[in-house]
Amino acid sequence: MFDRTAFERPAIEVAPRLLGAILTKHSSDGAVSVRITEVEAYLGALDPGSHAFRGQTKRNSIMFGEPGFLYTYFTYGMHVCANVVCSPPGTASAVLLRAGEVVEGIDLARSRRLTSKTDADLARGPARFVVALGITLGDGGADLAALPFELTLEDIPPDFDAGVRTGVSGDGGTDAYPWRFWIPGDPTVSPYKAHAPKKRA
DNA sequence: ATTACGATCCACT
DNA sequence: GTGGATCGTAATG
Numbered sequence A: 001m002f003d004r005t006a007f008e009r010p011a012i013e014v015a016p017r018l019l020g021a022i023l024t025k026h027s028s029d030g031a032v033s034v035r036i037t038e039v040e041a042y043l044g045a046l047d048p049g050s051h052a053f054r055g056q057t058k059r060n061s062i063m064f065g066e067p068g069f070l071y072t073y074f075t076y077g078m079h080v081c082a083n084v085v086c087s088p089p090g091t092a093s094a095v096l097l098r099a100g101e102v103v104e105g106i107d108l109a110r111s112r113r114l115t116s117k118t119d120a121d122l123a124r125g126p127a128r129f130v131v132a133l134g135i136t137l138g139d140g141g142a143d144l145a146a147l148p149f150e151l152t153l154e155d156i157p158p159d160f161d162a163g164v165r166t167g168v169s170g171d172g173g174t175d176a177y178p179w180r181f182w183i184p185g186d187p188t189v190s191p192y193k194a195h196a197p198k199k200r201a
Numbered sequence B: 001a002t003t004a005c006g007a008t009c010c011a012c013t
Numbered sequence C: 001g002t003g004g005a006t007c008g009t010a011a012t013g
Helices: A011-017 A107-112 A126-133
Strands: A022-027 A030-042 A070-075 A079-086 A095-106 A149-152 A161-164 A179-182
Touching: A011 A030, A011 A079, A011 A095, A011 A179, A022 A095, A030 A126, A079 A107, A079 A126, A095 A107, A095 A126, A095 A179, A107 A126
Parallel strands: none
Antiparallel strands: A022 A030, A022 A149, A030 A095, A030 A179, A070 A079, A079 A095, A161 A179
16 A cells, blocks of 8 residues: 655655555556666755755745655656655655666557667666656656556565765765665666766866 | 756667 | 767856
8 A cells, every 4th residue: 555654754765665666657558567676865955966956946846745746857858757756745855766677568668668679678767767657747746646656665675785976075974965776686777877977187 | 038957868889 | 988869947147
């Protein structure tokens, strides 16, 4: 069952709990379900990399609302990414859904992701993930506890690894985000880095 | 009104 | 491993 209180905590606590969870979206042409294998936490006002770092705007207002809802955004002129809103209303944090394994509706997912060479590529990467599931920008603000969505957390989350982006700030304790969590060894974990490496001088 | 740039993906080398 | 695509958002004049 869906327990909204599971999301009323900072994204950094919710993120590892989402690993192994099954997210389903029903559409007119069928349903696709994905087992979440990689996520990334964005810590709102505390995180310079978060869309909510500079306060509430029209674009990010969903992040400041009820937890357990979907926050979608459009980027790079062509891609949509999806987050699960965390923290109580008035506080912004979210978990970016970065990768998953398609476990239901794989033919439908394949038809949506014609450039995928292998099934592991169907939902590997945040923009691919939303395409495979049939999520669009218009799903922003949708309640994950209500159709067409279903989200089921694992009772016992799987073991996970965590990666840290450093160098955001030189100060001790504040240079440890955003956090990225994944299921070790899973072939559907995305190979992309949180930030393109800077060219050396 | 204008501008700079990004929580990325894909084709190509 | 690298560069180009492509446009909404938010900061600035």
